[in-house]
Amino acid sequence: MKKLLVIGALFLLTALFFSCSFERESTDIQYLIGVAQANLSEPWREVMNTEILETAKSYPNVRVVFANAGNSWEKQEADIDKLIRSGIDLLIVSPVESREITPAIGRAHSLIPVIVIDKAIEGYDYSLFIGVDNFLVGKQAGRFIKRQAGSDEIKVIEITGSADSLPVAERMHGFREELVELENIHLIESYSADWLRDKAQDITTENIDLFSGSDVVFAHNDAMAFGVYRAFAEAGINDKIIIGIDGLTGPEGGLALVQAGILEATITCPTGGTEAVNRAMDILSERDGLPKKIFLRSSLMTQSTLKEHYARLPRNTGRTPEDPIVLGFAQLGSESTWREANTKSIISAAEESGITLLFENAELNQGKQIAAIRSFIEAEVDVIAFAPIVSTGWDDVLKEAKAAGIPVICSDRTVEVADETLVTTYLVADFIEEGRRAAVWLVDETRNRDDVRIVEIGGLVGSTPAIDRANGFADFIDRFDTHQIIDSEPGDFIRNLGYDVMTRFLLRHERIDAVYAHNDDMALGAIRAIEEAGLEPGSDILIVSIDGVKDAFQAMKKGKLNCTVECSPLLGPQLMKAVQDYVNGEELPLRIITEEGVFPMEVAKEFFSSRLY
Ligand code: GYE
Numbered sequence: 269m270k271k272l273l274v275i276g277a278l279f280l281l282t283a284l285f286f287s288c289s290f291e292r293e294s295t296d297i298q299y300l301i302g303v304a305q306a307n308l309s310e311p312w313r314e315v316m317n318t319e320i321l322e323t324a325k326s327y328p329n330v331r332v333v334f335a336n337a338g339n340s341w342e343k344q345e346a347d348i349d350k351l352i353r354s355g356i357d358l359l360i361v362s363p364v365e366s367r368e369i370t371p372a373i374g375r376a377h378s379l380i381p382v383i384v385i386d387k388a389i390e391g392y393d394y395s396l397f398i399g400v401d402n403f404l405v406g407k408q409a410g411r412f413i414k415r416q417a418g419s420d421e422i423k424v425i426e427i428t429g430s431a432d433s434l435p436v437a438e439r440m441h442g443f444r445e446e447l448v449e450l451e452n453i454h455l456i457e458s459y460s461a462d463w464l465r466d467k468a469q470d471i472t473t474e475n476i477d478l479f480s481g482s483d484v485v486f487a488h489n490d491a492m493a494f495g496v497y498r499a500f501a502e503a504g505i506n507d508k509i510i511i512g513i514d515g516l517t518g519p520e521g522g523l524a525l526v527q528a529g530i531l532e533a534t535i536t537c538p539t540g541g542t543e544a545v546n547r548a549m550d551i552l553s554e555r556d557g558l559p560k561k562i563f564l565r566s567s568l569m570t571q572s573t574l575k576e577h578y579a580r581l582p583r584n585t586g587r588t589p590e591d592p593i594v595l596g597f598a599q600l601g602s603e604s605t606w607r608e609a610n611t612k613s614i615i616s617a618a619e620e621s622g623i624t625l626l627f628e629n630a631e632l633n634q635g636k637q638i639a640a641i642r643s644f645i646e647a648e649v650d651v652i653a654f655a656p657i658v659s660t661g662w663d664d665v666l667k668e669a670k671a672a673g674i675p676v677i678c679s680d681r682t683v684e685v686a687d688e689t690l691v692t693t694y695l696v697a698d699f700i701e702e703g704r705r706a707a708v709w710l711v712d713e714t715r716n717r718d719d720v721r722i723v724e725i726g727g728l729v730g731s732t733p734a735i736d737r738a739n740g741f742a743d744f745i746d747r748f749d750t751h752q753i754i755d756s757e758p759g760d761f762i763r764n765l766g767y768d769v770m771t772r773f774l775l776r777h778e779r780i781d782a783v784y785a786h787n788d789d790m791a792l793g794a795i796r797a798i799e800e801a802g803l804e805p806g807s808d809i810l811i812v813s814i815d816g817v818k819d820a821f822q823a824m825k826k827g828k829l830n831c832t833v834e835c836s837p838l839l840g841p842q843l844m845k846a847v848q849d850y851v852n853g854e855e856l857p858l859r860i861i862t863e864e865g866v867f868p869m870e871v872a873k874e875f876f877s878s879r880l881y
Pocket of ligand 1: 603815
């Protein structure tokens with residue numbers, strides 16, 4: 269309690285809380301960062317503010333001003349406008365409600381960079397999103413209860429945060445998805461206690477008969493979990509399993525509650541305050557290769573993992589700044605223009621950052637890629653990174669890397685592994701969103717037609733871009749009975765195979781209105797086939813593809829390709845930043861999602877010269 273009071277006083281002293289008017293001109297501040305906070309009634313948000321303040325202190329001439337919306341989105345909208353008027357250089361906003369505050373954030377983003385933290389908003393009208401994957405957090409809680417239950421019959425009660433909040437919906441979804449097939453685990457009731465300890469305590473006391481008949485209580489934050497514990501203690505009940513979320517430090521923080529055996533487990537939910545300020549400085553100093561989304565890592569904490577957790581802190585790498593950093597990178601092949609640009613970006617970024625790079629190219633052979641990773645383990649590199657050719661078959665070699673204490677970063681594509689801790693970070697694009705964007709463009713472009721016949725040239729079977737781009741596209745197209753995917757074949761992201769597949773489609777189908785290709789190279793192959801068939805690519809048959817390579821812009825300038833959805837291969841700088849951050853002892857986020865755009869042919873001329881790959 270005393271420490272919180274000190275933090276509070278510190279907070280008031282050092283941060284110009286936004287009640288008083290603030291004239292920028294009167295100080296020699298280099299950067300003024302505005303923070304629009306949702307409320308100050310949750311301990312988690314106080315920790316976020318403190319992290320923001322503490323981190324900002326490590327940058328000279330940076331000042332932070334806070335506004336507290338008191339859980340009212342109307343107030344938050346006014347706060348954002350006021351912060352803008354006070355001359356801030358960048359806004360950090362933790363939304364009260366996602367949908368309602370989206371327009372105000374869009375307005376701010378048209379003027380200055382905006383970092384959205386904690387709750388995602390609709391669309392992409394912001395600079396960067398930072399938060400945990402709440403769906404995964406719900407799954408982690410479900411998995412823990414599954415392990416605890418084994419085959420025993422158990423009854424579970426859930427206590428959620430504010431009913432209409434996005435994190436609650438995602439946690440409930442992940443939790444239920446994990447338990448749905450199990451007949452021995454029964455979710456008997458779910459209450460909302462608005463993230464508040466005392467409200468959870470009251471609910472438990474008011475329904476003590478039901479709670480005393482349960483075996484497990486899952487609360488969406490540690491404060492509420494502690495409230496349940498207090499109600500049980502009052503009723504003399506001490507045989508229930510209680511789990512929470514947040515895992516904050518401090519006397520009433522989740523880590524201490526687990527340590528004391530009050531909670532059986534908690535799932536850490538980093539606030540993102542530190543990350544937000546560090547990334548804000550990257551944005552303000554216009555650093556290269558900035559991501560669009562950062563998902564922070566959430567980890568299950570029980571008494572035993574806590575011991576490991578503390579044993580790992582501070583992660584003493586035993587390195588001196590002089591020690592060269594050695595990165596082993598296992599590339600999957602050279603199948604496309606995109607891939608060649610990706611390889612170049614990684615090699616040049618390693619050179620620029622003075623990182624020693626061991627580079628292997630598996631030429632589209634998974635066995636070779638696994639062998640390359642094994643050779644990096646033997647070479648005792650500091651970090652391993654690879655672009656997984658397909659999504660499965662990596663558990664064994666990744667277990668070997670973990671056993672050797674070498675972190676693994678997945679670059680550009682993801683993997684499916686049983687243990688999510690086998691991969692330290694994913695530096696990837698949002699392939700589902702790319703597929704959705706291609707479909708949105710096509711439906712819009714053909715909105716006056718009522719029978720659009722689409723063929724799809726898919727990527728390498730089993731690879732995440734092929735799986736997700738197909739789903740993202742089909743999920744949107746399926747909403748319109750005017751549009752139909754009449755045929756689909758894989759072209760493995762290779763230009764000539766795109767040509768072969770399109771040639772077959774043209775022989776099989778009398779009328780084709782549009783081609784959806786999972787990458788530009790295959791689309792360029794398809795263009796050749798369409799021309800050979802005596803048709804006009806881009807007009808007789810519309811073509812939309814993904815990557816945004818220069819050749820695609822060339823084809824758009826000639827009117828042969830209609831639209832390309834960007835997927836940046838220039839991952840080198842971000843990968844090297846992640847490697848350096850890790851070696852410097854920082855905890856890396858779970859997922860870093862790259863920034864991307866959509867380029868219809870109308871803008872091809874304008875952007876052609878600025879294309880870097
Ligand atoms: O779209 C394609 C390449 O994995 C995102 O692989 C990458 C894809 C890219 O062959 O051109």
